Amino acid sequence: MNKLYYIKENGIHKLHYDFGESKCELFILLNQRVEPLHVHNFDELAVVFGGSAIHVIDEQKYPVVRGDVFVIRGKHRHTFEELDNLNIANIIFRRDYFETLEKEFADLPGFKALFIDEPRYRINQQFKSKLHLNSGQLQEIMNLLNGIRDEQANILPGYNEAKERIFEFLIIKLCRDFSKKQTANTMSLLRVSKAIDYMENNYEKRITNCLLARMTDMSESNFRYCFKKVTGLSPIDFLIKLRVEKAVGVMETTPSINVTETAMKIGFDDSAYFSKKFKQIVGISPMIFLKKQRAKVE
Template identity: 35%
Template sequence: MKSTIADGIHYFGLSGFPLAVRRVETDSAHTPSHPHDLTEIEHSHDFCELVIVTRGGAMHMLEGSVFPVTAGDVFLLQGRQRHYFYERKGLDLINIMYDPEKIALPENELRRMPGYCAMFMLEPTYRRQHRFASRLHLKRVPLARVERLAEEMEQECEEDAPGKEVALRAKLLELMVYLSRAYTSSDTTEAHALLRVGNVIGALENDFSKDWKLEDLLKIAHMSRSNLMRVFRKATGQTPIEYLVRLRIQRAMEMLRNSDLSVTEIALEVGFNDSNYFTRQFRRILGESPRSFRQGKE
């Protein structure tokens, strides 16, 4: 089967705010629910898609693996993941499509929540390995709350009133926080495994200047060294210590732009005990010294 690219321009418009809500409803003829409805056609996106299954069920083909989906399932499809649905039985979906970079989500703040790390960062990576058992599944009452938030976003898109972009970003963040908190209550073994790593990421994000040791992170995760390193690297592409170093450098960049503190003071503020080591790490990651970066941003 040839895969199609779902181009964001078809959903956001040429210059529109990169967030859209699309409903998919299944009738007896499986009539497309909206222009560019690719539900039963293998496709990938150049954006993220948060899928909320509100009714019925189907089989979901994702990257060559098949998973059943039912009402209450909520999961994230990251860009370039090939998928489609088949054997739809009364399947109704709400698809929230967004480009996280272009709408400037506060990722640093979101990653402080273990549930966000688990659901939005880790679960898409481990979905095939866990046979979809690590997904978020909502019962009727929380699903109704999620549907209401999605409906409010849909209404904002349709009305296109002044302030739409601010309202949509705020409602998407509210939805993400609600889902992240709900994920922490997941009762599957697979979800708990992701939450343990999410706890590590959240701890680093919440207290990046702390003198972290790998042993501290192992205690938080309740995992062996080899298991934590493997899962963390698969999810983030980095070791926990490398993640911490890059997190500190990111915070240092903000301080170099927005404060008058010296390079040494900034190094200490973000958790480096040695300003020379800080400078070496800064140069390794960004290709220039902190002083050069500050001068170039003034």
Template identity: 35%
Template sequence: MAVLARGEDYFGKEGFPVAVRRVRTEPDGGPSHLHDVTEVDHFHDFCELVLVLSGRGRHVLEGQSFPVSAGNVLVVQGSQVHAFRERDGLVLVNVMYDPERLPLPEGLLRRLPGYSALFKLEPSFRTAHRFSSRLDLGREDLGVAEVLAERLAKEEQGKDPGHEALRLGLLVELMGFLSRRYGESEAGESRALLRMGRLISTLEQQYAEPWTVAALARMAGLSRTNFLRTFRQATGQSPIGFLIGLRVESAKRLLRQSDRSMTAIAHDCGFGDSNYFARKFREATGRTPTEFRRRPLE
């Protein structure tokens, strides 16, 4: 039976939810750190970014086994049951973080096509792709990622004033670096995930366009059914729900910063008319656009 690796064991009950642990294959098979469950089937109530620094072994994920070696990068989402077995000199760096408790700049990160592909899509499609959609880093890039993780660990250990801001910044830098490297991947399965990542990035930039599900599915190179399933896995929302969220956020900015009419704002944000705009805005915020303009900070 899989065990739950609890975030509070790594972050502390009220601690900042970013932690780094280095895992070595010890000669006696012993743990590398307190609460080391590397070889035990386990799942998390947080997310984990794994850098394979050296050695080799097998990653068992949801009952399927894949070989891992130096340069592999894995993102493990909280509910995924996994373990590392048959470790031969395997050295890992585990960067653990709780996205539910961190102010990650998701909107900005998703402008990197590789971010959605690596951090949202690849973990869900790893078994279907037999790990062929993974990120592999060369020696130089692996060194850069390791240095960022070491700096993050140093801030965690020192806890000097402002360490939370620096840890968040280093985590975002590491995510951005790996996302860019994933965006350069040539593997067929990776390219398919990147198409979806680019589509999400396009929607972030061009949310006011009159998008349809059919047009978006064509852009992604997927059938309508596969597209809808894949998009929800990537964002947690339907394509139309995602678009409406982007449009509402844009409308909120215009309501705070301008005196444009409701009709003009609805048009600029991609809503068909002011009545539809008002209805969707209220569904999302609990207030009408007029009420929001009067009290934008409530």
């Protein structure tokens, strides 16, 4: 049975791969053919090493050319149109493996921007923050991809582990290249990504625009402008939304908690203000949300 196959559910094409014991696999596609618009049961790192096309993802269209590198999260519907001798290397990887990599490379400059925030905020950025490699950088990446290809072909003892180590070094190399890229869009994404990472790990603390601006080496006004350009939200609105999302998680796992305790736990000093923002974002009050959670466990 082919390990890579399509199924169709509710009119949506879903591309599945049976990984078995493998955590990642490389597919090198020469003169890529047209595929149906689809989602995956895996995530994917794409390296364009020849030709061009229009990448259609989440109903948006972006040109891709030789040297472009980007991540496609499995939940996003995508395909390629107007293919012109498109040659592309796809490394597909299991989502639980990516969660491990996310922890392992948490402090690696460029990782969060390239693998998490660029895909997340791609529509706002119009794909202008994608990584583009020059000829020398692309050749270095192709050498690593050839190493993965050889391990897959030869199937020597330890080949799965060897593939993973090469892939992880490839990630480090790409993150270094992304961090060195000095366009306005990528610099904004790198700096905003640093602020987002801090907010996600310290949401319960007092966080100000001034603090985040200093952290990202920007003036406060420029930081606010860049943050909204990348995320579509002001820093304070982003923080409020993040805290409300954390509150939902707290109340789902601890339905015995009350509204005031929840507000204090996730960084709100005023439970009334928390309730107002919670209802705006979730659609119901935190009190009603808690009642529904308690009913589930009774």
